[in-house]
Amino acid sequence: MQLQSLWSAVTPELDSFANRPLPERADVVVIGGGYTGLSAALRLAKLGARVTLLERETLGWGASSRNGGMVLTGHKHGVGEMMQEFGATKAHELWDASLAALECVATLVQEENIECDFARRGHLDLAWKEKHIKHLQSAHELLYHEFDYPTLLVPKTELRNEIDTQMYYGGLVDERSAGLNPAKYVRGMARAAQRAGADLHDGVAAEAIEKTANGFNVKTARGAIAAKDVFAATNGYTGRATPQFQKRIIPIGSFIIATEPLDPKLAQQLIPHNRMIFDTKNFLYYFRRSPDDRIVFGGRAAFFPETPDTVRESAEILRKGMLQIFPQVEKYPTAYAWGGTLGFTFDIFPHAGQMDGMYYAMGYAGHGVALSTYLGRQFANRIAGQEWHNPFEGMDFPTMPWYSGNPWFLPFAMSYYRFMDWVA
Numbered sequence: 001m002q003l004q005s006l007w008s009a010v011t012p013e014l015d016s017f018a019n020r021p022l023p024e025r026a027d028v029v030v031i032g033g034g035y036t037g038l039s040a041a042l043r044l045a046k047l048g049a050r051v052t053l054l055e056r057e058t059l060g061w062g063a064s065s066r067n068g069g070m071v072l073t074g075h076k077h078g079v080g081e082m083m084q085e086f087g088a089t090k091a092h093e094l095w096d097a098s099l100a101a102l103e104c105v106a107t108l109v110q111e112e113n114i115e116c117d118f119a120r121r122g123h124l125d126l127a128w129k130e131k132h133i134k135h136l137q138s139a140h141e142l143l144y145h146e147f148d149y150p151t152l153l154v155p156k157t158e159l160r161n162e163i164d165t166q167m168y169y170g171g172l173v174d175e176r177s178a179g180l181n182p183a184k185y186v187r188g189m190a191r192a193a194q195r196a197g198a199d200l201h202d203g204v205a206a207e208a209i210e211k212t213a214n215g216f217n218v219k220t221a222r223g224a225i226a227a228k229d230v231f232a233a234t235n236g237y238t239g240r241a242t243p244q245f246q247k248r249i250i251p252i253g254s255f256i257i258a259t260e261p262l263d264p265k266l267a268q269q270l271i272p273h274n275r276m277i278f279d280t281k282n283f284l285y286y287f288r289r290s291p292d293d294r295i296v297f298g299g300r301a302a303f304f305p306e307t308p309d310t311v312r313e314s315a316e317i318l319r320k321g322m323l324q325i326f327p328q329v330e331k332y333p334t335a336y337a338w339g340g341t342l343g344f345t346f347d348i349f350p351h352a353g354q355m356d357g358m359y360y361a362m363g364y365a366g367h368g369v370a371l372s373t374y375l376g377r378q379f380a381n382r383i384a385g386q387e388w389h390n391p392f393e394g395m396d397f398p399t400m401p402w403y404s405g406n407p408w409f410l411p412f413a414m415s416y417y418r419f420m421d422w423v424a
């Protein structure tokens with residue numbers, strides 16, 4: 001078993017962006033080289049801005065090359081919760097933005113010729129317990145009546161058409177969602193940003209950001225860059241350079257395994273429509289077929305960010321979970337195991353806006369492939385004085401007293417959510 005992401009292993013490496021000369025000035029400094037940062041840098045460069053992007057590790061190193069590759073409609077909170085929390089108008093705005101985000105990915109992939117196995121296969125949300133069916137049913141009805149958006153409710157008796165397992169009680173299909181190879185996508189985005197003239201850097205961390213009369217001074221170990229604007233795009237890896245965001249982001253580990261390639265007939269039998277699949281647990285499983293017919297199976301097996309030990313432990317837990325659902329794959333060993341860090345927030349909504357003069361977009365809570373691409377582009381438009389849209393504008397970005405970025409409460413939260421999965 002290799003302790004690395006399947007996606008990175010099968011994707012050609014990028015040329016190195018290390019040790020390139022840093023400019024003394026830029027119009028915009030983007031911090032973080034994942035989808036959020038690269039989408040912003042690409043758009044800014046196309047709009048003629050002098051944009052410098054700093055990535056502490058290598059471009060795409062964070063969640064953007066390691067995720068499940070599920071490009072989903074909606075947000076982490078369902079439409080019912082959004083209606084309750086914000087009322088109909090805002091819930092509509094958030095829902096519509098999620099659809100626009102998906103289209104933003106599709107358009108980018110097409111316009112920039114990014115070969116990343118993008119395919120609209122739809123997603124399937126599965127009821128882990130019989131009583132969870134009513135959640136799926138009310139989402140189905142609300143989406144249809146309030147949002148004019150069709151989904152397909154699949155009863156247990158017909159679930160075989162969607163998935164070959166006895167473990168679930170029904171499902172909800174949304175045909176619009178898509179799948180892709182996340183590493184191919186982020187590396188393709190980096191190449192597109194480079195082609196457009198963005199100044200990209202690997203191995204350069206923003207260490208501190210000072211406000212100046214004309215904007216900001218971004219300090220790095222290799223000197224400072226003066227910039228009119230700064231865009232923080234660091235999500236789950238937000239650190240000390242931006243303490244105002246660090247105390248609002250909760251880094252949570254999420255882990256994935258991928259089997260050896262299955263016999264294509266078996267892969268087709270297990271997940272016939274090749275959908276992106278997840279379930280209704282708090283400690284949810286998310287899984288899919290890879291383009292070469294492996295089972296890619298993820299979950300929040302441990303809450304803590306990835307280390308070789310947490311990856312190994314999680315791989316064992318996830319394999320048991322996968323075999324519970326698909327005993328048919330027992331003879332296919334786990335070939336890859338990896339983890340990445342999610343950026344959660346205290347209200348489990350993404351947050352994007354301007355704080356202390358600095359722009360930011362983060363907190364996608366494991367639902368960010370589409371939205372990060374979209375928000376990166378929207379903030380580029382905003383910074384360059386173009387028309388923009390931010391559905392999260394003006395939302396309070398909460399923190400908690402005594403919290404500065406070290407999530408000491410995760411073991412308690414973990415026990416609580418395990419308990420809730422047991423009783424609810």
Ligand SMILES: Cc1cc2nc3c(=O)[nH]c(=O)nc-3n(C[C@H](O)[C@H](O)[C@H](O)COP(=O)(O)OP(=O)(O)OC[C@H]3O[C@@H](n4cnc5c(N)ncnc54)[C@H](O)[C@@H]3O)c2cc1C
Binds near residue numbers: 239
């Ligand atoms: C295991 C896993 C599975 C997931 N599955 C899905 C999925 O299937 N579908 C979905 O929609 N979403 C999924 N997500 C979430 C999705 O991957 C993220 O929302 C998305 O990649 C966020 O992109 P980003 O650019 O904001 O952050 P990232 O890609 O995490 O990039 C942030 C970057 O900032 C850099 N950085 C941090 N601090 C500094 C600094 N001071 N200076 C310079 N650079 C810095 C980091 O090195 C990092 O590379 C998953 C996430 C994980 C971890």
